Structures are given as structure tokens and as C-alpha cells.
Amino acid sequence: MxxxxxxxxLAYPASVMALxxxxxxxxxERRELLLEFNRKLRLSKxxxxxxxxKKIVSVEDEVTAKTNLIIDRVQVILNMFPADDMxxxxxxxxxxxxxxxxxxxxxxxDVDYCAYYSFSLKTVYISVRDTRLQLLAHEIGHAVVDHYFxxxxxxxxxxxxxxxxxxxxxx
Numbered sequence: 001m002x003x004x005x006x007x008x009x010l011a012y013p014a015s016v017m018a019l020x021x022x023x024x025x026x027x028x029e030r031r032e033l034l035l036e037f038n039r040k041l042r043l044s045k046x047x048x049x050x051x052x053x054k055k056i057v058s059v060e061d062e063v064t065a066k067t068n069l070i071i072d073r074v075q076v077i078l079n080m081f082p083a084d085d086m087x088x089x090x091x092x093x094x095x096x097x098x099x100x101x102x103x104x105x106x107x108x109x110d111v112d113y114c115a116y117y118s119f120s121l122k123t124v125y126i127s128v129r130d131t132r133l134q135l136l137a138h139e140i141g142h143a144v145v146d147h148y149f150x151x152x153x154x155x156x157x158x159x160x161x162x163x164x165x166x167x168x169x170x171x
Contacts, residue, residue: 015029016028016029017029017031017034019034019060019063019064020064021064021067021068022068022071023067023068023071023086023087023088024086024087024088024089024090024122025089025090026063026064026067026089026090026092027089027090027091027092028091028092029092033092033093033094033128034059034060034063034092035059036128036129036131037063037092037126037128037131038059038062038063038066040128040131040132041063041066041131041132041133041136042132042133043066043069043133044133044169044170044171046171047066047069047070047073050069051065051066051069067090067136070133070136070137070140070169071086071140071144073137073169074137074140074141074144074165074169075144077141077164077165077168077169077171078141078144078145078148078161078164078165080144080145080148081148082144082147082148084147086143086144086147087122088122088123088124088140088143088147089121089122089123089124090123090124090126090136091123091124091125091126092126092128093125093126093127093128094127094128094129095127095128095129095130096112096113096114096127096129096130098125098127099111099113099114099115099116099125099126099127100112100113102125103116103125106118106120106121114126114127114130114135115127115130115135115136115138115139116139117139117140117142117143117146119142119146119152122143122146122147124136124139124140124142124143126139133169133170134166134167134169134170135166137165137166137169138162138163138165138166139162140165141161141162141163141164141165141166142158142161142162144165145158145161145162146158
């Protein structure tokens with residue numbers, strides 16, 4: 001079933017759902033994934049206060065508000081505000097096996113990642129089972145850095161910035 005999902009997402013069939021946001025879209029196969037993602041994406045107290053000011057009537061509204069806020073916060077943490085109207089995709093996958101399947105399809109390598117950012121596709125792939133604020137912030141950190149610089153920094157610098165983001169997202 002997962003392999004079918006891998007093929008389906010690339011073609012955007014009717015069975016795959018997407019939430020549009022200021023920064024792109026969040027793509028998922030089943031509403032249950034969205035519900036679990038929302039439940040696991042626990043915000044800091046300061047971030048919760050900001051979310052309470054938003055008009056939220058559905059889980060979709062809440063997830064969109066949370067992801068927009070996280071992306072905004074990552075940009076502030078890194079003091080990087082991409083001028084290209086950053087657009088990215090966040091793919092919700094059930095677990096690490098789903099993340100590994102996408103990675104294998106893109107790069108031909110087997111990995112045991114909970115999440116990764118694809119520079120070529122401008123997409124964050126994340127295991128819903130392993131979702132947490134710091135993990136998503138780390139991958140979004142990669143996306144912000146990627147969109148900010150015309151020439152991509154060395155991998156070690158990229159990773160340091162993503163780790164810095166992960167460490168400070170809850171402040």
C-alpha cells in the first residue's frame with residue numbers, strides 16, 4: 001500500500017489531500033494522518049498564545065496555522081527571510097518506512113530517517129508517527145536556508161543552522 005501511495009502522490013490523484021498555506025502545501029493521504037500530525041505537533045507556550053489569536057474552526061485550520069507559525073518562527077530564529085516568496089511542500093507519511101521509501105525512490109539509498117528535506121523538490125518528508133516540533137523545525141530550517149542563499153552553503157553549515165533552529169524553536 002505504501003508503494004502505491006508513493007506513486008500516487010507524484011501524480012496528485014483525488015485520494016491525496018492537500019492543505020494550502022502561505023508557504024505552500026501540506027500533503028497527506030488520509031485524514032487520520034493529519035489528525036495524528038496535529039496531535040503530535042505540540043507548540044511552546046508562546047506559540048500556543050499566538051495560535052489562540054487565530055480563527056480556527058477545523059483541524060485543517062489549526063494545522064495550517066501551526067505550520068505557518070513554525071515557518072515564521074524558524075525564519076526569525078535564523079534571521080533569514082527568503083526574498084523569493086518561499087514555497088515548499090510538507091509530505092505527511094505514516095512512519096519511517098514511508099520516509100525511507102521516498103528517499104530510496106529519490107536517491108537510491110536506504111535510510112532510517114524520521115524526516116528529511118529534498119533540496120531538488122523543495123519538500124519536507126516527515127513521519128507522522130515520529131512528529132515533534134523540533135523535528136519539523138529542523139527540516140524547515142533546511143528549507144529556509146535553501147531558499148535564502150543563491151549558492152547553497154556547505155552541508156556542515158546547513159546542518160548546523162538546522163540544529164540551531166531545532167534547539168531554539170521552543171524558546
